[in-house]
Amino acid sequence: MKTLFILIFCIPILAIAQDDLLDEIDIEITKNQFATAAFKGLKIVNFESTKLVAKQEFTFIVSHRFGSIKNGFDSFFGLDDAVTRLNFVYGISDGFNIGVSRSSFQKIYEASTKYRLLRQQEKGFPFTVVGFNSVVVNTALDEANLPKLEFKHRLGYTAQLLISRKVNANFSFELAPTFFHDNYVQQNNQDNSQFALGLGARHKLTKRWSINADYGWHLNRAENSPFKNPLSIGFDLETGGHVFQMHFSNAQAMNTNGFLGQATGDWSDGNIYFGFNLSRVF
């Protein structure tokens, strides 16, 4: 009888205690439901993705864009005419990165910052929002050709908002409204201040492979401009500490101002470039 009483009294208490524990677990889950890894690389192809380097992590990114594949064996599908970019990115915190780079495309130096403003949550804000700013210095402009050249004419600026959403475990997309200003433009009737909308997406194929694409829609290009909107398609291969991105693009430049403002290739006549981005975390 006594044991029965104890049982009757204890069962509800135990039951309630279990409820409490379950509640706590539930709260934990809803708190941490940030969407992870909408993109695996720091870039989709040309556009910056919403991924940032973690705190105190140091990432080195080597990018190549080879020459046009149109010339075939004459230049071994462009391998003779490579353009290289070396980019170092450091995470001051998980949400704030700084980077410097040098590209052999017009000998451009670049300094950039990337910072996360909002994060996608399952039961919360539906997008991840990241800001990206950079300053570029074009050191290939030559005073012998442009006698009135001053240092400030070499500068260019980028301000970009990256808005991504991980739709499901396999598919993510990104919008990238971009403003960029080149102090010097080659085309006389081109506005120096230029606007573009970037569109990018990633679809996972297997655990390690995904297909990526991005497109830059330039909104105020001069009428007779020889430059084209950049369209790029590629594959990501994830191998431990590396993300290896291989792609075809009609832009040979790799800085934002370059691929949006000075892409010359054309998909319709096969004038495209093979390239890759290889990143390594230290």
Add this chain to the structure above:
Amino acid sequence: MKTRQILYLIIGVLAFNCSNISEEDLIDTTPLPTTVTYLNNVKSIIDNNCVLCHSNPPINGAPISLVTFENVKSAIENNGLISRISSNDLAFLMPFGGPRLPQNKIDLIIQWETNGLLEE
């Protein structure tokens, strides 16, 4: 606080360094001479822009050298030098990878060909 001040300083410096300049604002506006010759006009353009790779012997994979008058004349007659420098296709353009030469320099070389590729 100190980092914020430095940030403002950087932004301030950059903001004063905006300009709206295109090619025609930075080139000499002297009209084309009536007769263009290699020694007076063309050699300096070639020396500044081409000889870095098109030296003798040529480097960085360049196939020909452009050091002498005969070199340059032959490049225009046989290697399509004018079509290479006036192309808008970065995969074809010389100097390789750009930037493209300013149009007035390209016009000078076209004028030189029209005049009959004179040395002096």
